[in-house]
Amino acid sequence: MASAIFSDCSSSTTARVFTINKIRTGILHLRQSSAIISCKPRNPSFGVLSTQRRSSYSTAVAMSLNTETSAKVIDGKAVAKQIKDEIKIEVLKMKDAIGVVPGLAVILVGDRKDSATYVRNKKKACEAVGITSYEICLPEDSTEEDVLKHIADYNENPKVHGILIQLPLPRHMDEARILNAVSIDKDVDGFHPLNIGLLAKRDREPFFVSCTPKGCIELLHRYGITIKGKRAVIIGRSNIVGLPVSLLLQREDATITIVHSRTENPEEIVRQADIIVSAAGKANMVRGSWIKPGAVIIDVGINPIDDPESPRGYRLVGDVCYDEACKVASAITPVPGGVGPMTIAMLLSNTLDSAKRALKFE
Amino acid sequence: MASAIFSDCSSSTTARVFTINKIRTGILHLRQSSAIISCKPRNPSFGVLSTQRRSSYSTAVAMSLNTETSAKVIDGKAVAKQIKDEIKIEVLKMKDAIGVVPGLAVILVGDRKDSATYVRNKKKACEAVGITSYEICLPEDSTEEDVLKHIADYNENPKVHGILIQLPLPRHMDEARILNAVSIDKDVDGFHPLNIGLLAKRDREPFFVSCTPKGCIELLHRYGITIKGKRAVIIGRSNIVGLPVSLLLQREDATITIVHSRTENPEEIVRQADIIVSAAGKANMVRGSWIKPGAVIIDVGINPIDDPESPRGYRLVGDVCYDEACKVASAITPVPGGVGPMTIAMLLSNTLDSAKRALKFE
Structure with a gap:
């Protein structure tokens, strides 16, 4: 990503400004410059x-x-919007060049409403930039083995470049064991301890942040x-x-x-x-x-x-x-x-990077 | 290890005091209490x-x-001496109980004098506490594959509970690739990025520090x-x-x-x-x-x-x-x-811990 100053004050900004106004309990109109x-x-x-x-x-x-x-x-x-626009262009380029688009798989266990909303938002965000989304929804009383089986399938699936386990998992599950099962080169959440260790060591590069x-x-x-x-x-x-x-x-x-x-x-x-x-x-x-x-x-x-x-x-x-x-x-x-x-924009960015790496596409 | 105040002012302390005196370029006799x-x-x-x-x-x-x-x-x-004394007792206990002692393997590549000295000191330290030491010395012009082969052997060898690659390696070798080949449960140096990641995550435990x-x-x-x-x-x-x-x-x-x-x-x-x-x-x-x-x-x-x-x-x-x-x-x-x-004492401590874990010996 470039380090340029962001200069897009698009319509999406309005909603944000409105929200800020509410927080500040005054109706202020905020001065806008091209950059800030x-x-x-x-x-x-x-x-x-x-x-x-x-x-x-x-x-x-x-x-x-x-x-x-x-x-x-x-x-x-607004920055997130700009990043998503950039990703959309890159996904299109990839599709045109090699006929493949990045794929993101989400595994949801249980029926928490907030988790379902997050998963739905991620799916929408994928669609908006041309990333294919895969989804497995498992019942609350699933076993760890059920979840691990689906992770193993996604680990093997060449169409899937990122795997996301929606947290929190039901209490009877060992979160660390399940997160560790995600292949290190599809860990788009970057939570695997190996990714953290690679990030910590200054001469190394993590697969994902x-x-x-x-x-x-x-x-x-x-x-x-x-x-x-x-x-x-x-x-x-x-x-x-x-x-x-x-x-x-x-x-x-x-x-x-x-x-x-x-x-x-x-x-x-x-x-x-x-x-x-x-x-x-x-x-x-x-x-x-x-x-x-x-x-x-x-x-x-x-x-x-x-x-x-x-x-x-x-x-x-x-x-x-x-x-x-x-x-x-x-x-x-x-x-x-x-x-x-920014969080969801970076998730899409990680998925794109993963697909590029897997497909050796520059 | 206990967090108790160290109180052993044994004969080895004398040598240290002498060294400190030299550093301070004055011949001072240092006051000793039971703890400090x-x-x-x-x-x-x-x-x-x-x-x-x-x-x-x-x-x-x-x-x-x-x-x-x-x-x-x-x-x-003096603290290191006390720790080595503690380790010696634990190694003896293990030997008496299950007839096995911890094993530490060192791989040395090339003929750097300082590295040879370090390896010799580690060997001596192992002998002093009853840990079996294994050693491979390879010529400077060995290939990465040579080193990796020996690492693989030690990874498989149940008598070896810790593997140490003496650094620096010759310049033509990829240090990260070689260190990564050491099995995570024998990485007594704790340099593997997974160990660093596990150390960084507060709810996880590294195999070795x-x-x-x-x-x-x-x-x-x-x-x-x-x-x-x-x-x-x-x-x-x-x-x-x-x-x-x-x-x-x-x-x-x-x-x-x-x-x-x-x-x-x-x-x-x-x-x-x-x-x-x-x-x-x-x-x-x-x-x-x-x-x-x-x-x-x-x-x-x-x-x-x-x-x-x-x-x-x-x-x-x-x-x-x-x-x-x-x-x-x-x-x-x-x-x-x-x-x-303390460094060598901790290496012995890590090797003992590794053997205990591998042999399920408390």
């Missing part, structure tokens, strides 16, 4: 506000207008944010985000610190960061006072909080207190619309 | 010194006497040094030391930062550390001013520097300026006699 979207309002008098809302809104606007440090919004939704961590770094690249030599603080040390993000940032010559639940004075450490990647899963944990002026923030947290005004009764916020962070940081990902959309 | 050895001289008037030496020596002693912060010396040589990193942590354990919640700064990010040490410290709930050649203001970051592990390979790089009072220092560096007064014309020093560090740190490993002797 700023928190700074273009027209602060726009919109009809209740008295109470107008009051807090005015304060926010005043602060926003009084400072030159309003953060760029790192628009993950996990999708969300790869998406975080891709956002930094596409916004032209320097990583080399910078202090990066990763909040959270999960196997699926914190750990691989820290390894990726280190590969790019950042000086990394990993903050976690046992860290004393986390705010003091976070305040030293040029780049903050938060994957703690705690709503609004990172306050404005934790942030060094000019820092770049990648917020991986997606936390539901009560919101009686929302039709669903809740809304989603990140780990970082967005309103406060906007006034201190130089760039920030919103939630939703930041890292989230 | 302090830099503070017991009898500063002991020894015969040249005028020039006496002068610098007096300054050092004066500073040492004037401060209450003289560092404990973390005596790797690399010997030097494991030795660093073992020293902290045996000296009762708290890791949980502490700020740990690792200097150097090599695959064989910096990386696995950082993963180990993180597993023990330290908050880790990794400093490397691209880090800006390393001294500022190191100064925040409660625990410093230096594996940079730069003589005396870490000065006293880099160290927070009371920090614990594990110095993995072994750097030769010119010394016309030594019969060899050089002496070995660590990455940390020992004289300065002693006055600030609360505990420190000397070079030599700190981490160095």
Whole structure:
């Protein structure tokens, strides 16, 4: 992927901006440039506000207008769209040249509604870029052997270039055993410990990098944010985000610190960061006072909080207190619309890369 | 291994103290307690010194006497001896119970003198604890296939529980390919990327942890040094030391930062550390001013520097300026006699563990 600054402010951006407006509980129209979207309002008098809302809104606007440090919004939704457009073109090229398209297989066990939604979204995303999707849905009471049998079939199937086990698996299953059964060269999720080990060793290359961590770094690249030599603080040390993000940032010559639940004075450490990647899963944990002026923030947290005004009764916020962070940081990902959309784009990208490797197609 | 404070001040300690004295270019007798050895001289008037030496020596002693912060010396040589004694007992138990002893195979390619010395030392260490050692010495111009054939033989051989490829290999060989051929359950060096990946994932367990990193942590354990919640700064990010040490410290709930050649203001970051592990390979790089009072220092560096007064014309020093560090740190490993002797002890420990696992012997 190129490291160019992203410059597509397509219609999909509108939805995101609307969401941000809701989160900020004010109706702000965000200034757009060709490269970035700023928190700074273009027209602060726009919109009809209740008295109470107008009051807090005015304060926010005043602060926003009084400072030159309003953060760029790192628009993950738009970047993801651009990446998917790029993938679509490459899949077409492959089809034209060798008559084959990449294939992604998903195995879903049980009937969790959220998992079913994720799988449906992945299927749609595949279709949109021309990747063939395969799907197996197994009942909740399936045995590990059932799942392993299907994994073995997909491992052998030359039309399948990526295999994804939708997590969580039912409790009676040994997750590690099942994930380990996925062939290392089809592990598009990048969760296999061998892929993690290859990522950790600087002179080696993993077959795949996990999708969300790869998406975080891709956002930094596409916004032209320097990583080399910078202090990066990763909040959270999960196997699926914190750990691989820290390894990726280190590969790019950042000086990394990993903050976690046992860290004393986390705010003091976070305040030293040029780049903050938060994957703690705690709503609004990172306050404005934790942030060094000019820092770049990648917020991986997606936390539901009560919101009686929302039709669903809740809304989603990140780990970082967005309103406060906007006034201190130089760039920030919103939630939703930041890292989230990148995950599926990176899954498609990993599947394409896998097909290219398997088919020796450049 | 237990995390008890080490309390064996056996005869082997004497040799180490002598070595430390040489490094400090003064003849100091170090105060010994049952648990620790302090830099503070017991009898500063002991020894015969040249005028020039006496002068610098007096300054050092004066500073040492004037401060209450003289560092404990973390005596790797003595700890390693104790561990080898423990291993010897366990090997005997195994032999008595099932008539089998652990076996360690070493493959040496080429005729590098230093490599031959290392292999000889490993063989001696095996013999001393009752582990059977196997050895293959291949000529410099061997092919990769020759080496791979011997690895395959050892992989199959049930008497061999650990396989070690002495590095560096001749330049015409693909090191990664050869190391990868070692069976994951005999990789006592712990360099296989799968072992690194398993170490990185907090809910998984590696088959083996690399010997030097494991030795660093073992020293902290045996000296009762708290890791949980502490700020740990690792200097150097090599695959064989910096990386696995950082993963180990993180597993023990330290908050880790990794400093490397691209880090800006390393001294500022190191100064925040409660625990410093230096594996940079730069003589005396870490000065006293880099160290927070009371920090614990594990110095993995072994750097030769010119010394016309030594019969060899050089002496070995660590990455940390020992004289300065002693006055600030609360505990420190000397070079030599700190981490160095632990590496071979951990190799024997890994071989024993491997045999126990293979033979299902508790």
